[in-house]
Amino acid sequence: MRLSPSLFFTTNCEPALAFYEQCGLGRGTILLRWGDNGMPVRTEAMRGKILHARFEGPGVLFHASDNDDAEPMKGSAMMLEFDDPVAMRALFARMAAGGRVSVPLARQYWGTDFGMLVDAYGVQWMFSGAGQ
Numbered sequence: 001m002r003l004s005p006s007l008f009f010t011t012n013c014e015p016a017l018a019f020y021e022q023c024g025l026g027r028g029t030i031l032l033r034w035g036d037n038g039m040p041v042r043t044e045a046m047r048g049k050i051l052h053a054r055f056e057g058p059g060v061l062f063h064a065s066d067n068d069d070a071e072p073m074k075g076s077a078m079m080l081e082f083d084d085p086v087a088m089r090a091l092f093a094r095m096a097a098g099g100r101v102s103v104p105l106a107r108q109y110w111g112t113d114f115g116m117l118v119d120a121y122g123v124q125w126m127f128s129g130a131g132q
Contacts, residue, residue, distance in 0.1 A: 009050075025055075
């Protein structure tokens with residue numbers, strides 16, 4: 001068994017995945033669109049939007065799609081754990097661009113480096129590492 005989270009966007013899944021790829025998180029390995037190759041279309045406004053995507057990188061696997069009735073992303077977060085504090089800080093800075101840092105990345109009282117942000121697409125991310 002493996003847990004593979006799925007992110008639901010309303011209509012901006014494709015630019016979100018491009019942003020994650022640009023940040024160095026990984027890349028999309030599967031991309032199916034509403035209405036392509038006989039795929040169903042719930043509404044014409046969704047035609048061409050992302051029906052199903054698989055995103056993979058080193059230690060990263062999640063799915064994503066556009067759903068015009070998606071609930072706002074809150075109440076959960078994507079947790080990234082790092083062995084390399086330099087890589088963690090660099091990715092945190094890239095993913096914070098256009099978003100909002102809710103907990104600055106710093107050594108915490110429990111002894112690890114930790115930070116949280118909400119990216120420009122509304123996804124909450126937590127970064128954790130052993131620190132330097």
